[in-house]
Amino acid sequence: MVLDPDHTEPERQIGPRRYSERLGVIDGAQLQAVADEFGLGRVLAAEPAPQGLFGQIIFLTTTDGEYAMRGNPHGHGHLTKERRVAQLIHERSSLAAPWPYLISEDTELFGWTYAVMPRLPGANGSEFWDAADDTQQVAIAATCGEALARLHETTSPFFGPYDFERDAFTALDDYPGWVVQRLEQCRTTCREVDALRAEDESLIDSVIEEGVEALAEPFEPVLVHHDFRPGNLNLRQTNHRFVATGVFDLFEAYLGDGEEDLVRMLRTVRTDEQRRAFLDAYTAHRPLRPGASRRLALYALADWLIIWGCGQRHHVWFEDDDTLRGTAGPIIDAARRAGSA
Template identity: 55%
Template sequence: MKYSERLGVIEPAQLQAVAERFDLGRVTDACPLAGGLFGQNLMLETTRGRFVLRGRPHGPAQLAKERRVASLIHERSSLPAPWPYRVSEDTAVFGWSYAVMPMLPGRSGQDLWSAAGEKQRVGLAGSCGRALAMLHEAGWATPGAYDDTIDDFVPVKDPEAWWLARLEAVRGQCRAVGALTVEDERFIDGVLEQNRAALREPFRPVLVHHDFKPGNLNFTKNGDSWEPSGVFDLFEAYIADPDEDLVRMLRIVETEEERRAFLSEYVGARGGLRAGAAERLELYALADWLVIWEYGRRNRVWFEGVAFIDSVRPHLAAARRVVS
């Protein structure tokens, strides 16, 4: 059966070989999992439970990094992560390495969000805020980036310079596909000049997901509310300023009430934001939008006939406004 464009055709005997490799019992069902851009996942149901098979990785470090991130969340956070996250580098079964992990309980946050009315979305936004606060319990001594040669995060000496280097890297990617005009570059420089000082405010480093949104969360019903029951899609994570993880959710939600519900629940669990939050969130929102802008323009899937400055201004204003 062909499960996705990326995974291709997989025979039942191959899935059973995976189950035997990890002592999962006999495979009784398998189906692709909805959501995500890349079609790497399928659900395996066996006589011992439900599992996720994640295959055909994007480069040799993807699965190892996700395993390390999952272990940190499992050890340091009250938010469940897919654990144990078991990786097989044996390419004999599929022609590529793969990982197997327990399927997290609950319902997809993306499904819940898509089906919800406005009142329900405000509640879900608050639940996402609680989920992020739980995730950010996973603290670290210093900011750091993942190094696949040691399978761990290595300290960054100058967090401000590191953030600026990451911003410059994505600007370079935008330039490479002709996605920024001279006027756009001047606009970006102006936002940096206006807000850069806020990056120097000290912070306690945490595990930053970097793609935190309903679609990467599961929830279980608890009375009238949905409570976080898991986080996944961990490849982009790093150790940094927790404020970085606020901006994608602030962009995805559609109303001020949803933004404030998300932030209120997060701050209520984590404590108040640091000085300079409005300026810092504007910078982080800019960096986040550049990632989305580059992807959409490079793959010609979004932003046809749209000007960068017109597209980014509402997100910067919303990020600043929610903490004003």
């Protein structure tokens, strides 16, 4: 215990701690240096975020408030892209995002750059989802649909990816070609690890052939999160109602067709009632366009190819006798039905 000269009560010293495999051991003096750099006051507590695939987030409690620090990013562009996306959401959407998103260029403190942002209110949506009964999951699904519609208030005059060198999104002129190109890149990744059989290749070809014309249906580009699901939302529960308090994990985002953001949530829901609640809440604000069933089937396939390729490369998630056709078929069919409804 040490005595803070500005306070009469003793202050608990934060000792060294391994916050995650990726972040390693960090001590209290390093965290205080982060707070000093951005004028956040005195660090009172620090805890690893309970969710997150890569263990990059530490929640900081300081005398000035609650913050999140993202460390050891996937290259410095990881942080600059998230900052740009958070700014777009902050400026154009009624759904909150972590803002201001402050980046430190200093690599002396940890060996990598890092970012600090206000901690969003509420708790991680996956915690609510996993603890909910069937009725509550229907309500959460509806909340997610409304939240996605609010996120898609972030519109753009063009579609395209983020350019790391320019720290800006770049306009493209062939949307169907871009979608098919991204899907073919995922197919190539799967081929590299010998993860596709002849029947899998046939499935991919048929879904592309069926859906490519529907990709040409005109749309207003929006910010596509590309990993939209309860685990990347914060929620707050009031009585029997759930409210989305913010969205995060923004690194996969690009400007494109908002319908593409439906497919991961459609894979998350477990019942037709949950699926309808999600879609009804979303389409009340943003109706689906003609050809949605064919587009959603193609988007679902493209998204599953990412999961399939990663799982096959690292030998996780799937059994040895699983096939792309066998695992993707029900997902594609569910997306097709959702588009038809």
